[in-house]
Amino acid sequence: MIRPHRTHPLWYAFILHRVSGALLALFLPAHFWVLSMALNEAARLDGFLAWTDMPLVKFAEFGLVFLLAVHFFGGLRLLALELMPWTSRQKTLAAGAVGLSVLVSGTFFLQAV
Amino acid sequence: MSSTDTRMKVSVWRGDHEGGEFQIFDVPAQDSQTVLDVVAWIQQNDDPTLSYRFACRVGMCGSCAMMVNGQPRWTCRTHVKKVLKDNCIEIGPLRNLPVIKDLAADMDPFFEKWVKAEGVFHPSKTRNDQIEEIDPASVQRVKADAGIECINCSVCYASCDTVAGNPDFLGPAALNRAWTLYNDSRDAGSRKILDAVSGAGGCHNCHSMGSCAHFCPNGLNPMDAIAGLKRATAAAFFRRRT
Ligand code: SF4
Ligand code: SF4
Numbered sequence: 345m346i347r348p349h350r351t352h353p354l355w356y357a358f359i360l361h362r363v364s365g366a367l368l369a370l371f372l373p374a375h376f377w378v379l380s381m382a383l384n385e386a387a388r389l390d391g392f393l394a395w396t397d398m399p400l401v402k403f404a405e406f407g408l409v410f411l412l413a414v415h416f417f418g419g420l421r422l423l424a425l426e427l428m429p430w431t432s433r434q435k436t437l438a439a440g441a442v443g444l445s446v447l448v449s450g451t452f453f454l455q456a457v
Numbered sequence: 458m459s460s461t462d463t464r465m466k467v468s469v470w471r472g473d474h475e476g477g478e479f480q481i482f483d484v485p486a487q488d489s490q491t492v493l494d495v496v497a498w499i500q501q502n503d504d505p506t507l508s509y510r511f512a513c514r515v516g517m518c519g520s521c522a523m524m525v526n527g528q529p530r531w532t533c534r535t536h537v538k539k540v541l542k543d544n545c546i547e548i549g550p551l552r553n554l555p556v557i558k559d560l561a562a563d564m565d566p567f568f569e570k571w572v573k574a575e576g577v578f579h580p581s582k583t584r585n586d587q588i589e590e591i592d593p594a595s596v597q598r599v600k601a602d603a604g605i606e607c608i609n610c611s612v613c614y615a616s617c618d619t620v621a622g623n624p625d626f627l628g629p630a631a632l633n634r635a636w637t638l639y640n641d642s643r644d645a646g647s648r649k650i651l652d653a654v655s656g657a658g659g660c661h662n663c664h665s666m667g668s669c670a671h672f673c674p675n676g677l678n679p680m681d682a683i684a685g686l687k688r689a690t691a692a693a694f695f696r697r698r699t
């Protein structure tokens with residue numbers, strides 16, 4: 345259970361960043377292993393890529409992209425928080441602007457492909 | 458104050474630095490009652506051996522902070538109706554500090570860290586000098602003013618998980634004080650301050666979890682102050698190398 349002194353947005357942001365980071369770190373070795381197949385075992389890689397077409401695996405990939413996005417924006421948040429001598433209001437506005445532009449450009453991107 | 462017949466179940470932590478347990482008291486509910494009122498009622502009407510600390514009762518002295526339902530709060534300005542859950546409240550001594558007895562925590566480590574963080578004024582003038590004029594609107598002064606209203610209550614210190622995990626961490630209040638002095642144009646100790654806050658237990662330990670800013674009863678933001686120190690110490694590091 346999350347203890348009472350931790351139940352606030354900044355702590356949730358902190359724990360999301362930590363957990364997504366840890367999970368991505370766990371995934372990295374698998375990632376490199378598959379990449380190495382491209383160099384040494386092309387046939388096995390093709391087999392593997394066919395496997396990734398399965399719906400369940402596709403769904404897991406979605407989770408991976410989600411983790412990456414969470415960690416990426418968590419990192420941007422932290423950089424802004426610690427490196428920018430801005431006021432909290434300016435930071436909120438900046439975060440809103442980034443969020444909005446990602447949404448808009450992301451929609452355009454999805455329509456384009 | 459009009460009293461009603463309703464009574465509350467209040468769990469109060471009893472014990473000392475060696476350990477203890479919660480004891481349940483039955484306390485009458487009253488209008489506009491604060492958590493400190495509840496503790497005082499118990500001590501005056503039920504168990505005179507209950508130890509706790511307070512002085513001003515108006516949120517100025519910073520001596521009445523306790524854990525209320527697991528969250529650090531200034532009890533003299535926390536209304537019971539804000540924290541009452543299913544007619545129960547749990548009250549304990551501040552987290553991250555040794556307990557003297559019952560609800561009274563030992564504040565020594567907290568204040569020792571203020572001194573360690575160079576949170577003491579370093580005069581730049583003598584009494585024979587002209588009084589310096591300070592422009593309250595200057596950028597530097599606005600930064601200093603943002604952290605000046607600290608009442609040393611240790612609420613932030615009790616909320617901080619980094620303090621819990623690293624007994625050497627100077628903690629949010631001491632670092633907030635150091636940042637305030639660093640931005641005070643009358644203080645001559647900026648170099649000393651940066652050295653003090655960049656060591657092993659210094660500002661770079663902070664994980665920016667923000668519990669300090671969330672719970673500070675005076676609305677200060679020690680996390681921001683610490684971020685300021687992180688920038689200042691990093692800049693000083695590179696300046697010294699070149
Ligand atoms: S922001 Fe830093 S000082 Fe404040 S509670 Fe979190 S770790 Fe502690
Ligand atoms: S910074 Fe806020 S919470 Fe921390 S000691 Fe000062 S007044 Fe209390």
Ligand code: FES
Nearest residue numbers: 514516519521533
């Ligand atoms: S008794 Fe002084 S701040 Fe609560």
